[in-house]
Amino acid sequence: MNAATFKERLKEKGCKLTTQRRAVLDILVENCEKHLSTEELYTLVKARYPEIGLATVYRTVQLFEEMGIIDKLYFDEGCSRFELSHQENHHHHHLICSKCNKVFEVENDLLAEIESHIEDKYNFKVMNHNVTFYGYCETCAKNM
Amino acid sequence: MNAATFKERLKEKGCKLTTQRRAVLDILVENCEKHLSTEELYTLVKARYPEIGLATVYRTVQLFEEMGIIDKLYFDEGCSRFELSHQENHHHHHLICSKCNKVFEVENDLLAEIESHIEDKYNFKVMNHNVTFYGYCETCAKNM
DNA sequence: ATCCCTGCAAAGCGTTTGCACGGTA
DNA sequence: TACCGTGCAAACGCTTTGCAGGGAT
16 A cells, blocks of 8 residues: 555544554555564564554554454454455455464355355354464474 | 263362362353353352352363363453363354354354365364354344 | 362453643644 | 644553462372
């Protein structure tokens, strides 16, 4: 996302483009494959912009989430992580390696089948989902 | 689970059968369809056994989890919930109604397909998963 | 007598909030 | 001047831990 579009999107929400918000977005974009926790995000932003406070990072990710720029992910950890929103392909899952803790993304359209099965059989209108697989990645499985 | 088996299982872990542990198990069994949070569990146990402390409930669920009696569930809430382990049918998911917050269980064997797809394509050895669908249950969908 | 278990209170950790300051329109 | 955004510190909610007392073997 370029600066102009970003500023526009913020304006629609009645918010301003500040150095802090720009810095947080930059780090998120540069680490788009990383699924950063708030703490990790804070550390990375602080390296480039040392005056920033942790509270600002929390407020910023909250704002970005409301704006639909990022999604909050809940793994079984006790903290949340963030990723840039995938607008088009909503159906992706996460694989988490229990050894190295790396997060992998998986495309999988079989989920559509499961969701329609659920809507039919349980009359439950699915709006969202959290699908996470825990196990061992190729590298870690080799070294065990 | 009867008292004798329970005592036996505890003994294997070098633990004793106490009134508190018995009380927590009883509440869990009586509310097996409820997916109680620790706080809810505490309230229910306290009604029957007022001297119990919250820390004991936390320690007890931790113990039960290690014993494989219950599973810890992480929904997008900021607290965890518990259910009695389903030994045989490991593949069940949860539906959470975003309006009434009720939790429903779903049997679904399509997941086996997804897991084998993941193991083949990503060389990722799946050990466990967290599959949760968020949406509206039949009753709530009607009243909207 | 030993050792596990408990209740209580304090600490821990991730997150949110209150507040006063500072910058921008 | 008005207002939003920030940094800091305090508060928060859930969970864990330290500790001293009590019970069972």
